[in-house]
Amino acid sequence: MALKQSEKLFAAAKKLFPGGVNSPVRAFQSVGGHPLFIARASGAYLTDVDGNNYIDYVGSWGPMIAGHAHPKVVEAIQAAAAQGTSYGAPSPLEMQMAKQLMRQLPSLQRLRMVNSGTEAVMGALRAARGFTGRSKVLKFAGCYHGHADYLLVKAGSGALTHGRPDSLGVPESFVEHTLVAPYNDLAAAEKLARRHRKDLAAIIVEPVVGNMGCVLPKPGFLEGLRKLCDATGALLVFDEVMTGFRVHPGGAQGLFGIRPDLTTLGKVIGGGLPVGAYGGRADAMKCVSPEGGVYQAGTLSGNPVAMAAGLATLKLISTPKAHAKLLRKTERLAKGIAEVAQRARCRVQVPYACGMLSLFFSGNPVENLDDAMASQGALFRRFFHEMLARGVYLPPSPYEAWFVSLAHGENEIAKTLRAAKDSFLTLAQENG
Numbered sequence: 001m002a003l004k005q006s007e008k009l010f011a012a013a014k015k016l017f018p019g020g021v022n023s024p025v026r027a028f029q030s031v032g033g034h035p036l037f038i039a040r041a042s043g044a045y046l047t048d049v050d051g052n053n054y055i056d057y058v059g060s061w062g063p064m065i066a067g068h069a070h071p072k073v074v075e076a077i078q079a080a081a082a083q084g085t086s087y088g089a090p091s092p093l094e095m096q097m098a099k100q101l102m103r104q105l106p107s108l109q110r111l112r113m114v115n116s117g118t119e120a121v122m123g124a125l126r127a128a129r130g131f132t133g134r135s136k137v138l139k140f141a142g143c144y145h146g147h148a149d150y151l152l153v154k155a156g157s158g159a160l161t162h163g164r165p166d167s168l169g170v171p172e173s174f175v176e177h178t179l180v181a182p183y184n185d186l187a188a189a190e191k192l193a194r195r196h197r198k199d200l201a202a203i204i205v206e207p208v209v210g211n212m213g214c215v216l217p218k219p220g221f222l223e224g225l226r227k228l229c230d231a232t233g234a235l236l237v238f239d240e241v242m243t244g245f246r247v248h249p250g251g252a253q254g255l256f257g258i259r260p261d262l263t264t265l266g267k268v269i270g271g272g273l274p275v276g277a278y279g280g281r282a283d284a285m286k287c288v289s290p291e292g293g294v295y296q297a298g299t300l301s302g303n304p305v306a307m308a309a310g311l312a313t314l315k316l317i318s319t320p321k322a323h324a325k326l327l328r329k330t331e332r333l334a335k336g337i338a339e340v341a342q343r344a345r346c347r348v349q350v351p352y353a354c355g356m357l358s359l360f361f362s363g364n365p366v367e368n369l370d371d372a373m374a375s376q377g378a379l380f381r382r383f384f385h386e387m388l389a390r391g392v393y394l395p396p397s398p399y400e401a402w403f404v405s406l407a408h409g410e411n412e413i414a415k416t417l418r419a420a421k422d423s424f425l426t427l428a429q430e431n432g
């Protein structure tokens with residue numbers, strides 16, 4: 001498999017962008033080698049600039065849940081673009097989007113469209129602070145909530161991959177209101193929340209984590225956070241930028257039956273275009289300008305082309321039937337990977353939720369960041385390259401989730417499992 005053009009482009013890109021990329025994990029630093037430059041994508045497949053095809057389990061890190069270049073999504077984008085690409089004024093499409101999101105998430109009484117997940121989280125937490133008049137935010141180690149200064153503390157994948165959980169350029173005083181507890185550790189969260197109860201504005205959590213690999217909440221963890229917020233008056237914020245309309249048509253909140261006070265969304269709701277949203281309780285959202293005093297704005301927010309792409313994508317994925325299908329595929333893949341690993345005597349964990357999964361080289365269940373970090377990243381790195389050579393494109397990091405789309409058919413999954421079997425056997429031979 002020739003990779004000449006990708007290698008050349010990467011060398012040239014390094015003179016254009018820091019590290020040759022516009023988002024760190026794309027640089028392949030944690031798996032080594034150079035990234036593939038993508039020429040086009042269709043369905044479950046990526047084609048690189050050297051003409052190689054790969055089954056894609058990155059899916060642009062979540063948005064491409066209907067598969068790449070789905071004809072219905074492309075058509076919606078073209079139709080919207082022909083009517084003008086941005087007005088900077090209200091338009092009916094953003095109302096359609098809001099109504100669709102509210103139908104799927106009854107906890108959304110009011111919402112605001114923005115342009116990325118990062119922005120959605122910034123808006124939601126500013127609203128929570130404005131509404132409660134409090135300063136502190138409790139987050140969990142290994143959860144990523146975008147790159148706002150005060151949230152770059154134990155921030156998961158991108159930061160982890162580079163071995164530096166905190167970022168340079170963030171003054172210490174900017175994170176003094178950020179509290180951090182281990183994921184799935186309700187007692188630790190309770191202790192922090194009670195110590196800071198008068199000043200705790202919000203608890204923010206990925207209800208299923210995707211950003212230290214896929215990590216599931218233990219039974220009672222999310223319920224406990226709900227109770228803790230009720231007891232302290234802090235708002236419970238579910239960051240559903242990744243889980244929103246992937247794990248369930250009602251998001252993780254629908255899957256687990258827990259009503260957060262505020263929710264952040266992104267990825268899937270933009271269908272591959274830049275979109276985010278935040279919303280929830282009407283009393284809290286009424287604090288947002290121009291109705292209230294919490295300022296937040298956006299030149300391209302509610303962009304009609306992005307709304308059209310998101311609506312078309314939601315229509316494809318948000319039926320019980322489509323979700324049942326996606327869950328079956330994910331299950332088959334996750335269980336299949338665990339099985340072929342076991343046969344090759346590789347010790348792995350393969351946690352999954354609908355449409356997302358992870359492969360940890362570890363003999364122990366992964367429940368938090370320490371568990372994820374204790375997995376053998378070096379084995380993942382070898383596995384990644386074995387799979388790539390067999391035409392399967394996995395996330396280039398042991399701490400990122402794999403994403404399955406509606407376009408991954410039986411053929412793709414069977415081919416992936418064959419590649420996994422051969423890759424595990426190669427690893428087992430190398431390691432005696």
Ligand SMILES: *Cc1c(COP(=O)(O)O)cnc(C)c1O
Binds near residue numbers: 117144240242267276
């Ligand atoms: C991706 C992600 C974000 C950030 O979204 P961007 O669109 O990349 O800014 C925030 N929270 C979670 C849970 C995410 O997965």
